[in-house]
Amino acid sequence: MNCVYKGFRVRDWRGGDRQIAAGLIASVLAEYGLGNEPDGADQDVLNVEQAYWETGGQFWVVEQDGRLVGTAGFYPIARGNHAVEIRKMYLLPEVRGQGLGRFLLKALEETIASLGYREIWIETASVLKEAVQLYENSGYEPTTGVETARCDRVYVKAIGEAAIQ
Template structure:
């Protein structure tokens, strides 16, 4: 586990990242509809994040993908980005790697000029929410944008 590093996604990572994300959602009894599970771009994340205002990172030991997260524009906004598809396998949770991943994502977001970062999560993902709060996110009363993730009913925002 000490050889894990965060790096930008590569095209050959696509199937492994999609498999990892779906496995984490199933493990958490998340609905398959209205979550990342059914996103059209889940199997082609590398291509989805190939623009100057987006990035997608993976946590890997060079062989296996253990986690991932990305930054993308919130639909309809130039100033608000979204922390997207942040998931980690059970075996690497609780080791501070989520904080490192969020820092990598938020540093990128600030560097490219975003003013705020939005996220959606499931109400049952309490450990994730604790991490988001520790990273400066605050709860919102309503969703922003139209992500299609109608099952994710916990919304948070961080201002830079």
């Protein structure tokens, strides 16, 4: 991935982004009163090569003026119908409200569909009100089967040919 949206550069993650991305995610979680779990739910951001690249997923970062301001990724999962899970879609407070989250979600969906996947799953927490609203307004349907302790919502959306059927 390498594109620009309203002055934000979205690009593939690089090894030098590891600690900055992990810190960004931890700060957004703390903002909403959620705990960071570097040995649990958040270990994927510290192990992008194994968690994303080696599984066929992707992990992106968002830069503004050379500074990391957001993250987003996906990787294949066993549940669902040829499915992936969108993970670690976080933006710093100062860049929210500019359509960047909607842009990222659409770019993720287009990339995932182009790879032939049929479903996208997303787990989130109710306190992440902006995220919940974005997913619900983007055609994601609530379902069951939350697997991450700090999350209390899970959504699924059919994409590509599966969405047409």
